[in-house]
Every structure is written in C-alpha cells, then in structure tokens.
Amino acid sequence: MPAPTTLLGYIDENADRFIKRLADAVAIPSVSGDRTHREDVFKMAKFIEDQLQTLGVQTRLEDLGTETLDGHEIKLPPAVLGKIGEDPKKKTILIYGHFDVQPAFKSDGWSTDPFTLTIADDGQLIGRGSSDDKGPILGWLNVLEAHRDLGIGLPVNLRFVFEGMEESGSVGLDEFIAAEHARGKDGWFHGVDVVCISDNYWLNTRTPCITYGLRGLAYMFVQVSGPARDLHSGVFGRTVHEPMTDLVTLLGKLVAPDGTILIPGVDDMIRAADSEERELYDRLDYSIADIEAAVGASIAVSDDKTQVLMGRMRQPSLSIHGIEGAFYGSGAKTVIPAKVTGKFSIRLVPPQTPDKVVPLVIQYLEAEFAKLNSKNKLRVYLEHGGKPWVADIKHWNYEAAIKATQAVYNKLPDMTREGGSIPVTLTFAETLGVNVLLLPMGRGDDGAHSTNEKLDRSNFIEGTKLLGTYLHEVAAINA
Ligand SMILES: NCC(=O)N[C@@H](Cc1c[nH]cn1)C(=O)O
Ligand SMILES: [Zn+2]
Numbered sequence: 340m341p342a343p344t345t346l347l348g349y350i351d352e353n354a355d356r357f358i359k360r361l362a363d364a365v366a367i368p369s370v371s372g373d374r375t376h377r378e379d380v381f382k383m384a385k386f387i388e389d390q391l392q393t394l395g396v397q398t399r400l401e402d403l404g405t406e407t408l409d410g411h412e413i414k415l416p417p418a419v420l421g422k423i424g425e426d427p428k429k430k431t432i433l434i435y436g437h438f439d440v441q442p443a444f445k446s447d448g449w450s451t452d453p454f455t456l457t458i459a460d461d462g463q464l465i466g467r468g469s470s471d472d473k474g475p476i477l478g479w480l481n482v483l484e485a486h487r488d489l490g491i492g493l494p495v496n497l498r499f500v501f502e503g504m505e506e507s508g509s510v511g512l513d514e515f516i517a518a519e520h521a522r523g524k525d526g527w528f529h530g531v532d533v534v535c536i537s538d539n540y541w542l543n544t545r546t547p548c549i550t551y552g553l554r555g556l557a558y559m560f561v562q563v564s565g566p567a568r569d570l571h572s573g574v575f576g577r578t579v580h581e582p583m584t585d586l587v588t589l590l591g592k593l594v595a596p597d598g599t600i601l602i603p604g605v606d607d608m609i610r611a612a613d614s615e616e617r618e619l620y621d622r623l624d625y626s627i628a629d630i631e632a633a634v635g636a637s638i639a640v641s642d643d644k645t646q647v648l649m650g651r652m653r654q655p656s657l658s659i660h661g662i663e664g665a666f667y668g669s670g671a672k673t674v675i676p677a678k679v680t681g682k683f684s685i686r687l688v689p690p691q692t693p694d695k696v697v698p699l700v701i702q703y704l705e706a707e708f709a710k711l712n713s714k715n716k717l718r719v720y721l722e723h724g725g726k727p728w729v730a731d732i733k734h735w736n737y738e739a740a741i742k743a744t745q746a747v748y749n750k751l752p753d754m755t756r757e758g759g760s761i762p763v764t765l766t767f768a769e770t771l772g773v774n775v776l777l778l779p780m781g782r783g784d785d786g787a788h789s790t791n792e793k794l795d796r797s798n799f800i801e802g803t804k805l806l807g808t809y810l811h812e813v814a815a816i817n818a
C-alpha cells in the first residue's frame with residue numbers, strides 16, 4: 340500500500356518550512372566531543388523533545404550519567420525517547436538517530452559559517468549536521484507533522500531513541516538499552532518489531548541505497564611522554580629522546596600508503612571474497628569517478644571499482660586522525676613537545692571485534708617502541724570501540740524499504756554495507772533480537788564529518804517522503 344498521495348503533496352507544499360526547522364536545528368552547535376559545547380547538546384535534546392511533544396509524541400529525557408572528558412567529569416546528554424501509538428494490531432518500529440554533531444570551525448576551510456544553514460543556488464543545504472544526522476531526524480518530525488495535519492493515522496506504532504553522544508562513542512546508551520530490555524513488558528522497547536536508522540548515505544549522488552552492514556571501530560590513543568615540560572629544540576635537540584620523533588616513527592608503522600594494515604594478524608582475520616561475493620560489489624552503481632567527485636581529488640587507491648568498494652565495505656581500514664600536544668599553529672615554534680598523543684582508528688569487519696584486535700595493536704606498538712631504544716614512556720589504549728554489524732536482508736523490514744524506495748525514486752536501491760560505524764546498531768540487533776536496517780537520506784558527496792557538509796534539498800524532501808512511505812509499506816506487509 341503506497342503512502343497516500345496527500346501525504347506526499349503535503350511534504351512538497353511544506354518544504355520551505357521544513358528547511359527552516361532544519362536551519363533552527365543546525366544553529367545549535369551540539370558538538371558532543373567538545374566539553375565547551377555540552378550545554379548545546381542538552382539544548383538540542385530539548386529542541387527535539389519539544390518538537391516531538393508538539394507532534395503528539397509522549398516523551399522522556401533519559402539521564403545517561405556522567406563521563407570524564409579532558410579530565411573533567413561532566414554530565415552526559417540525555418537520550419530523547421518518544422512513543423506514539425499502542426495499537427496491538429499494528430507493527431511497532433523503533434527509530435534511532437543522533438542529534439550531536441562533529442566539531443566544525445570556519446577556519447577548517449568552510450566557505451560559510453558551519454552553524455548557519457546556508458541554502459545554495461543549486462539547492463544544497465550547507466551546515467554541520469545537515470546530513471549527519473539532523474536532516475534525517477527532522478525527516479521523521481516532518482512525517483509525523485504531515486500525518487497529524489492531514490488527519491491520517493500513523494500506520495504503525497513508533498518508538499524513538501535519539502541520542503546526543505553518537506559521534507563520541509555512544510557513551511551510556513548500550514547500558515540503557517540493556518537495562519530497559521531487562522524490564523520486560525514495562526521497558527521502553529517492549530513490543531518493538533524492527534529498527535530503522537537513517538544515519539548514513541547513498542554510495543553516489545544518483546541511486547538511493549539500503550544498508551545492511553556497518554563496520555565496527557577501535558579508536559585508539561598512542562601516547563609518548565618524556566621530559567617534564569616542553570623544551571627548546573636549540574638547547575635540547577639531539578640531547579634527549581624526543582616524544583614526537585618516537586610517535587611519528589610508530590604512526591608510520593601502522594598502515595601502508597595503499598591502505599594495507601601493517602599490524603600482524605589484523606588484515607589476515609578476513610577471508611578473501613569469492614567470485615559470488617565480488618559480484619555483489621560489481622553490481623553496485625559506483626565508479627572511480629564517484630569517489631573522485633566525493634573527495635574532490637583523483638586519489639583512489641585503485642582503478643578497480645570493485646576492489647575499492649570491498650576496501651570500504653568488507654575489509655578493515657586504519658586511519659590516522661591527529662596528534663594531540665603537537666605544535667600545529669601558524670608560525671615556526673621551535674619546541675620539543677613533552678607529551679604527544681597519536682589518535683588513530685581501525686574500522687572493523689566480521690569476525691573482528693575490538694576485543695580481538697586491540698591486544699594485537701598494543702603488542703605490536705610496544706614491540707616496535709622497544710626497537711627504538713628510547714627512554715621515553717609509551718602508553719597505548721583503546722579510547723572507544725564498537726563491533727561490526729551485518730543483517731539478514733531477507734526480512735519484511737527490507738522488503739518494505741525496497742518497495743518504498745521504488746515508490747519514491749522509481750528505482751531499485753543499491754544494497755550496501757557502509758564503511759562507517761554506528762555501534763548501537765548491533766546493540767539493537769543483539770539485545771532486542773530484532774531486524775535492523777539503515778535507510779539513508781543523504782548522498783555520498785554530502786561531506787559528513789568534513790568541511791561544507793550539506794544535504795541536498797531534494798534529498799531532504801524526497802527523503803522525508805521515503806521515510807513516510809516506508810511506514811506505510813511496513814504496515815501493508817502481512818507478517
Ligand atoms: N553517521 C554515523 C557516523 O558518522 N558514525 C561515526 C561514529 C563514531 C565513532 N567514533 C566517533 N564517531 C563514525 O565515525 O562512523
Ligand atoms: Zn551519524
């Protein structure tokens with residue numbers, strides 16, 4: 340049963356207002372990884388809760404406790420829970436999204452203020468969180484509003500979990516889900532049939548996709564410390580072991596320029612793809628030109644599209660993100676930093692888990708450090724992690740999403756595994772024991788986590804139709 344045409348018409352007619360609401364959301368700099376923005380993450384939680392209440396959703400702000408960030412104990416942002424519909428004859432869908440965002444500064448290279456939604460002539464809605472993940476969350480609000488204003492009953496019962504710590508390891512959420520689940524029929528998740536998450540992107544700029552896998556993550560810190568304080572390099576250069584020298588040597592041993600992970604045992608955990616599996620990646624609507632357009636340069640590690648896709652979807656990757664404590668400003672400071680922390684992460688695929696991979700990394704870095712004969716101190720540890728997830732696509736949840744995509748975009752979706760990580764996905768699948776799918780709104784070139792993040796107007800509006808249509812397709816399936 341396709342969504343009522345009035346619903347789709349309403350979404351078109353109210354597009355400008357929906358975009359205004361997105362602008363209001365983007366204006367709240369809810370950066371979870373920055374202590375100075377913690378109040379903004381709370382403000383964003385309240386923004387979402389207020390909107391849900393206006394739309395007739397019963398809500399609850401769930402206190403998730405505290406965390407220690409930069410040596411300070413601070414409150415975690417609450418999870419925003421929502422509930423609408425209790426009809427036992429209808430299916431119940433749990434919707435997940437996150438309202439925190441990655442950091443963004445104009446000085447990173449943004450063309451516009453990251454927290455002012457800028458509407459470009461070509462329809463791009465530019466601003467931090469537009470695509471990841473405020474646009475999709477607001478898509479759900481748009482769907483609720485359209486049903487309410489048109490007097491169309493929701494075809495399913497809905498439960499919402501919107502969190503404010505996804506970009507910083509989802510601290511506190513797994514424990515909350517487990518505790519709620521343990522409360523049985525009194526718990527928030529009682530009766531949930533399936534989960535739908537809209538927090539990823541199409542592979543390209545043309546073909547919608549449905550995602551059935553995510554990579555896991557081991558986000559690691561490698562810290563080298565020596566002198567009691569920063570030193571003058573003219574006075575102490577070549578007289579002491581320098582932490583930065585040790586650290587860059589170690590970082591240089593993690594990954595080869597072609598992406599091969601140099602830590603023994605990590606790449607080897609993954610069996611090679613057979614021809615049948617390669618075929619899955621071969622079939623996807625993707626080309627090297629898509630990567631080049633998305634990254635803005637011709638730097639793909641291979642000319643073979645299938646190999647590049649497998650590198651993103653079914654192989655682990657190791658990326659070096661930065662060095663805390665290093666001199667990075669303008670000018671030429673002749674300092675020997677006293678303590679430096681290298682930050683890198685490994686994206687994991689089945690059968691890898693942080694528990695299996697982290698000991699290999701620690702053992703390797705300690706052995707490599709020993710070879711340096713340095714008198715500095717080394718500390719290697721996991722900052723946060725999450726397991727990979729792959730779902731069964733032979734489920735009515737996927738059937739509904741495929742039908743909805745065909746109805747809205749008149750195209751069969753690409754079935755993808757995503758290179759990114761949303762650790763709570765596996766928690767939902769394992770703890771609640773239900774099918775989970777990812778139904779993305781944005782395009783592959785949205786620049787999530789990057790400068791000039793955007794969501795195309797058409798993706799916001801057609802994406803809203805897709806979410807609404809999906810609910811009706813779920814309801815129509817006899818399962
Ligand atoms: N849209 C999902 C996403 O961007 N997830 C993050 C999760 C994360 C984990 N640690 C820091 N961020 C990702 O990087 O994949
Ligand atoms: Zn996200």
Ligand SMILES: [Zn+2]
Nearest residue numbers: 471506787788
């Ligand atoms: Zn993200």
